[in-house]
Amino acid sequence: MKSFASDNYASVHPRILKAIEKANKGHAKAYGYDPFSEELQDIIEDIFGKGVSAFPVFNGSGANVIALKSLCKSYEAILCSDVSHINVDECGAEEQLVGSKLIDLPSQQGKLSPQSLSSFTKNYGNEHQVQAKVLSLTQTTERGTVYSLQELKALGTFAKKNSIKVTMDGARFSNAVAALKAKPIEISKAAQVQVLSLGGTKNGLMLGELVVVFNPQIADEMKFYRKQYLQLSSKMRFISAQFVEYFKNDLWLKNALHSNEMAQRLKSELQKFSELEITEEVAANVVFVKVPRSLIEPLQKKFPFYVWDENLNECRWMCSFDTSSSDIKSFAREISKHLKKR
Ligand SMILES: Cc1ncc(COP(=O)(O)O)c(C=O)c1O
Known part of the structure; x- marks a missing residue:
């Protein structure tokens, strides 16, 4: 997982x-x-x-x-x-x-x-x-x-x-x-x-x-x-x-550079979806994003994450030193699949 x-x-x-x-x-x-x-x-x-x-x-x-x-x-x-x-x-x-x-x-x-x-x-x-x-x-x-x-x-x-x-x-x-x-x-x-x-x-x-x-x-x-x-x-x-x-x-910097880079890639993928709104500057390894409510639970089943602000449906998507480009792609595909179902 x-x-x-x-x-x-x-x-x-x-x-x-x-x-x-x-x-x-x-x-x-x-x-x-x-x-x-x-x-x-x-x-x-x-x-x-x-x-x-x-x-x-x-x-x-x-x-x-x-x-x-x-x-x-x-x-x-x-x-x-x-x-x-x-x-x-x-x-x-x-x-x-x-x-x-x-x-x-x-x-x-x-x-x-x-x-x-x-x-x-x-x-x-x-x-x-x-x-x-x-x-x-x-x-x-x-x-x-x-x-x-x-x-x-x-x-x-x-x-x-x-x-x-x-x-x-x-x-x-x-x-x-x-x-x-x-x-x-x-x-x-x-x-x-x-x-x-x-x-x-x-x-x-x-x-x-x-x-x-x-x-x-x-x-x-x-x-x-x-x-x-x-x-x-x-x-x-x-x-x-x-x-x-x-x-x-x-090693500490290589790991951090990598997780930061993964957050940038995640941001680029998310920008392709007009239904999502990035709510904070992405400067390090995390992306805050407003997500349609109906998407949250189905997405969490496959890719756990925290809802940061329940009122705004704002979620925190965080990358790590072991997040890979293919993880980002799979996550973006999952988002796309659930958006199409709506
Ligand atoms: C900004 C920040 N400071 C401190 C901590 C505390 O770390 P720990 O959970 O190891 O006590 C965390 C943990 O998530 C954190 O995000």
Whole structure:
């Protein structure tokens, strides 16, 4: 079965499976003191610069929680977009575990802008109100759009000016790197990111995300948060070995370029059907599309996907590193067949 539901539905890349097998030799030190975790640390410094640290964790929600926990004082609030994963899809984990108020702001194409943040800086110093001092940006956004370097720079400059600390939910960071054709560090630097959650699971790993910390002071504390928030793997070598392979010969970028390219092909196929309406710019690996109601269920039987907005009949069709051109063709044929039946 192939689906367009989510890159979480995708398989594990064969090279990653092999890397896990290769790591499965004898014993190794636990809790991140193994050779793969050490090698990963060097790789991260090559990509992001000296002194930058990587903390492998199990999942993206956990990565977001400890990233935010490391930046947020109890009286500080987290600015995020109304459609952000931390706001709508993490079961209130941030409110419960970080213990801070989330302030969800109206977004456009899933993005925030300095203008959307500016009213919150007016309350600084008033002890009756939370201090909105942390900003969470998602790159690639939940709407499949990608902040440009200029947009990130504007947000980063605004944040710095107002002493706002920035985290980036990069569950699909690799798709953004591929889309922007930028260096990873250009993206994090532009937005003045202090902690980045860099995804692996959605782009070919079996499981694992990296919490990348740019500020050494925060890095000193991160290991404690990771343990306290249950994200420290005892057999970490098996997560780290996946990431070592992921970065080798740019597997992460090749996978992301491929899933982005598949989304472009899907878009081209869909544009042939006047009954469908693409509702968002296709910048990475996802296409949002309004579909006639009668088509949804029959299509889902063969190609599972999520209806994103029931009122609008808007569906999210997501491509993965293992989506093939023939999957796209078969999906388009299925759409055509059901449209003709109407
Ligand atoms: C943008 C974004 N951030 C974070 C996550 C959380 O990842 P996980 O399901 O591994 O907790 C997801 C998962 O779909 C996501 O789409």
